[in-house]
Amino acid sequence: xxxxxxxxxxxxxxxxxxxxxxxxxxxxxxxxxxxxxxxxxxxxxxxxxxxxxxxxxxxxxxxxxxxxxxxxxxxxxxxxxxxxxxxxxxxxxxxxxxxxxxxxxxxxxxxxxxxxxxxxxxxxxxxxxxxxxxxxxxxxxx
Numbered sequence: 406x407x408x409x410x411x412x413x414x415x416x417x418x419x420x421x422x423x424x425x426x427x428x429x430x431x432x433x434x435x436x437x438x439x440x441x442x443x444x445x446x447x448x449x450x451x452x453x454x455x456x457x458x459x460x461x462x463x464x465x466x467x468x469x470x471x472x473x474x475x476x477x478x479x480x481x482x483x484x485x486x487x488x489x490x491x492x493x494x495x496x497x498x499x500x501x502x503x504x505x506x507x508x509x510x511x512x513x514x515x516x517x518x519x520x521x522x523x524x525x526x527x528x529x530x531x532x533x534x535x536x537x538x539x540x541x542x543x544x545x546x547x
Contacts, residue, residue: 437482441492444468445501455498465498 407416417425448455448464457463473480483491517523 433478433482436478437486438492440472440476440479441469442501442505444472445498446505449502449505456495465493469493 444465445455447453447468453464455463455465457466469479469483473483
């Protein structure tokens with residue numbers, strides 16, 4: 406009976422059901438990673454440290470818990486997801502930070518390659534507390 410219903414397109418096939426379940430899982434994982442990445446980017450833009458003294462009191466964890474109040478997909482992932490695949494460990498955070506940095510560098514390089522002229526700019530900032538000097542190098546493209 407099920408075979409006839411599938412043949413008459415009255416019921417979806419097992420392959421299609423599995424494909425839909427897989428696509429749903431992929432879209433949920435993308436939504437979770439997007440929320441985690443946006444939290445990391447927000448911390449970077451606001452110059453907020455991700456790590457605290459412990460994992461339980463880190464700014465990153467606090468912001469994710471706050472975001473769970475409005476993001477049902479993230480909340481479901483944090484509560485019901487596998488504890489070994491939550492994508493919030495220090496190593497995952499560092500990897501996402503490195504990927505964001507690479508995107509920024511790639512954007513600057515692309516902008517310089519498409520510009521007619523560019524020049525590097527360097528600036529120095531003396532740190533009086535640590536008696537050191539910090540250098541900032543950037544590029545000006547036009």
